Amino acid sequence: GENVEQHPSTLSVQEGDSAVIKCTYSDSASNYFPWYKQELGKRPQLIIDIRSNVGEKKDQRIAVTLNKTAKHFSLHITETQPEDSAVYFCAASWGSGGGADGLTFGKGTHLIIQP
Amino acid sequence: EPEVTQTPSHQVTQMGQEVILRCVPISNHLYFYWYRQILGQKVEFLVSFYNNEISEKSEIFDDQFSVERPDGSNFTLKIRSTKLEDSAMYFCASGKLSFGGGELFFGEGSRLTVL
Numbered sequence: 001g002e003n004v005e006q007h008p009s010t011l012s013v014q015e016g017d018s019a020v021i022k023c024t025y026s027d028s029a030s031n032y033f034p035w036y037k038q039e040l041g042k043r044p045q046l047i048i049d050i051r052s053n054v055g056e057k058k059d060q061r062i063a064v065t066l067n068k069t070a071k072h073f074s075l076h077i078t079e080t081q082p083e084d085s086a087v088y089f090c091a092a093s094w095g096s097g098g099g100a101d102g103l104t105f106g107k108g109t110h111l112i113i114q115p
Numbered sequence: 116e117p118e119v120t121q122t123p124s125h126q127v128t129q130m131g132q133e134v135i136l137r138c139v140p141i142s143n144h145l146y147f148y149w150y151r152q153i154l155g156q157k158v159e160f161l162v163s164f165y166n167n168e169i170s171e172k173s174e175i176f177d178d179q180f181s182v183e184r185p186d187g188s189n190f191t192l193k194i195r196s197t198k199l200e201d202s203a204m205y206f207c208a209s210g211k212l213s214f215g216g217g218e219l220f221f222g223e224g225s226r227l228t229v230l
Binding site: 001034036038042043044045046049089091094101102103104105106107108 | 148150156157158159160163170171173206218219220221222223224
């Protein structure tokens with residue numbers, strides 16, 4: 001099955017600086033890589049995703065890069081703000097492809113934005 | 116904006132009892148999922164459901180668990196003979212398309228506490 005590793009487990013950055021979270025995956029057949037933000041006690045919410053036919057995607061201050069050869073993908077947040085403080089999970093899809101594929105999540109990164 | 120809704124928000128049960136967690140996915144979605152998150156840990160895939168049958172399931176989803184879509188709107192997770200280690204937040208999710216096609220929407224979660 002798919003195995004997703006995520007680093008670091010905790011990341012503290014000064015407000016206004018950039019944050020980078022990295023993930024690796026094991027299944028070369030994975031083709032969908034979402035990133036979720038989870039605030040304390042809340043549901044995970046999708047912030048950005050990327051598919052295997054794309055190397056990079058950007059949405060305002062958030063960007064994701066994918067290296068299929070190396071099987072790693074990264075989340076980049078620029079000009080960080082206090083409201084970016086949360087736990088971020090990366091995920092990779094897996095499955096037979098014939099129906100509802102699953103998502104394997106990384107262990108999460110607790111991002112702390114220091115004022 | 117349509118949302119995935121889950122009930123109950125919190126359930127406390129005695130070890131060995133059966134619980135049913137209920138979910139109402141977004142109405143035009145075709146793919147349904149259950150995930151769980153033990154406190155402070157990552158989100159773990161349990162099962163996916165499409166076309167009225169289980170599409171994928173993880174090692175966690177053993178004979179103790181079952182899912183059902185009893186009517187056109189509800190999607191339930193039944194946990195038989197609950198154990199202490201079943202205590203977790205259980206998230207239902209739904210999607211319009213399988214991965215590679217669209218976003219997965221999570222409900223607010225049902226917190227299960229087994230005593």
